[in-house]
Amino acid sequence: MxxxxxxxxxxxxxxxxxxxxSKSESNRLLLLQALYPQLKIENISNADDVKVMRKGLKVRTGTVDIHHAGTAMRFLTAYFATREGVEVTLTGSSRMQERPIKVLVDALRQLGADIEYEKNKGYPPLRIRGKKLEKSNVSLPANISSQYISALLLVAPGMKEGLELELIGEITSVPYIKMTLSLLKEIGIRSSFSRNKIRVEPADTVLPKSVRVxxxxxxxxxxxxxxxxxxxxxxxxxxxxxxxxxxxxxxxxxxxxxxxxxxxxxxxxxxxxxxxxxxxxxxxxxxxxxxxxxxxxxxxxxxxxxxxxxxxxxxxxxxxxxxxxxxxxxxxxxxxxxxxxxxxxxxxxxxxxxxxxxxxxxxxxxxxxxxxxxxxxxxxxxxxxxxxxxxxxxxxxxxxxxxxxxxxxxxxxxxxx
The missing domain is CATH 3.65.10.10 (Enolpyruvate transferase domain)
Known part of the structure; x- marks a missing residue:
């Protein structure tokens, strides 16, 4: 057209x-709602990226195609990797298959995730077999997209020991990292961000509340x-x-x-x-x-x-x-x-x-x-x-x-x- x-x-x-x-807030809250179903969301975005994220979170086996949605690719990679019993192929458009995801996959593998590349190393599509991740310490370069960092922070409360994340170098897009941590705080999940270290505590439940986007x-x-x-x-x-x-x-x-x-x-x-x-x-x-x-x-x-x-x-x-x-x-x-x-x-x-x-x-x-x-x-x-x-x-x-x-x-x- x-x-x-x-x-x-x-x-x-x-x-x-x-x-x-906000698309950014909506996708973060949708992932948290998948972990904690008692969470209610108001004024959620009607964007395609959010619709794709919502649909993907419901899948437990088979192929998940997120098309052009970069946020969904990063967030769902971390989500599926930490969901025991899930086995999916996460893919997207031809352009999405040219967008790197190696940094996030490497970090999740450090934590014990089972992720394989279906085609080209470092790029989607990904074969993900979800499991409980026993490790709780990981490091990432700090000058990457904040979505890699937020993906890990969002799944951290559902991990046995939570997560301690060290960022190496100068951090990019600090406001989006702080957005993620603020949303965690709003629903009662404890975290800290000091210098280049971020700690997110594990949580079995969250505050039963409604969050307005x-x-x-x-x-x-x-x-x-x-x-x-x-x-x-x-x-x-x-x-x-x-x-x-x-x-x-x-x-x-x-x-x-x-x-x-x-x-x-x-x-x-x-x-x-x-x-x-x-x-x-x-x-x-x-x-x-x-x-x-x-x-x-x-x-x-x-x-x-x-x-x-x-x-x-x-x-x-x-x-x-x-x-x-x-x-x-x-x-x-x-x-x-x-x-x-x-x-x-x-x-x-x-x-x-x-x-x-x-x-x-x-x-x-x-x-x-x-x-x-x-x-x-x-x-x-x-x-x-x-x-x-x-x-x-x-x-x-x-x-x-x-x-x-x-x-x-x-x-x-x-x-x-």
């Missing part, structure tokens, strides 16, 4: 959008982008969000001051207001904005597209995990922004975008089976008409995305063929 996007006929002034629960901050990023592209005075309301969010992408509230967008929280509503134009002079346009996003790499695409649409340059670092996402997001950004006229360079861990004045119109943006490519480029329709290829890919994390843009009066039409 290809869509043609144009901005609203009249400027967006004031609108309210309800966004589904906060709305997804990664999804909010696209409305920050829309606000940044909009006129001064624009006011968007997003529900439901907390100033004390556990999600790493909550940093948006701070970063988007650079684009003239202010954030306020009131009764679980996040108010976005465009208060100033970031480019007031030629000097501002030539200033290179600098962002380090090791703790929030999922918003890099949104920020890069924002800078390009505003004619601003940026230097973004801390992006080493983007090479192994749904696509190589750095190369994908370079290719698609270049089509629009950008001057951009990328490496394995950073991108640099030069300031520029012109944006080509009616360019067709490829999305590479990556939901974030589609959604990061969509707000650019406020600056120029664009086509978004394979637009249905947004269902991976935000199925209501195009409907919500229509609520803001974006002009969206299906393109034949």
């Amino acid at each position: 290809t869509l043609h996007l144009s901005g609203p006929p009249a400027p967006v002034k004031h609108s309210r959008i309800s966004i589904t629960g 906060e709305s997804d901050w990664s999804s909010a990023s696209y409305f920050y982008s829309i606000a940044a592209f909009s006129e001064i005075g624009t006011h968007l309301e997003l529900t439901s969000y907390s100033a004390e969010s556990l999600q790493g992408d909550r940093v948006l509230a701070d970063l988007y001051r650079s684009f003239g967008v202010e954030s306020q929280f009131e009764d679980q509503t996040l108010h976005l207001r465009k208060l100033a134009n970031p480019v007031k002079s030629e000097k501002d346009k030539n200033t290179l904005l600098k962002f380090h996003l090791a703790d929030a790499p999922d918003i890099a695409q949104t920020i890069a597209v924002n800078c390009f649409g505003l004619g601003m340059g940026c230097h973004i670092t801390g992006l080493h995990t983007l090479k192994i996402k749904e696509t190589d997001r750095l190369e994908a950004l370079k290719t698609e922004l270049s089509k629009l006229g950008a001057r951009i360079e990328v490496s394995d861990h950073h991108l640099e975008l030069a300031p520029g004045d012109s944006i080509k119109s009616d360019v067709s943006i490829a999305t590479y089976n990556d939901h974030r490519m589609a959604m990061a480029f969509a707000p650019l329709a406020l600056k120029t008409d664009i086509f978004i290829e394979d637009a249905a890919v947004v269902s991976k994390s935000y199925p209501d995305f195009w409907d919500d843009l229509k609520r803001l009066n974006f002009q969206i039409r299906h393109v034949a063929g």
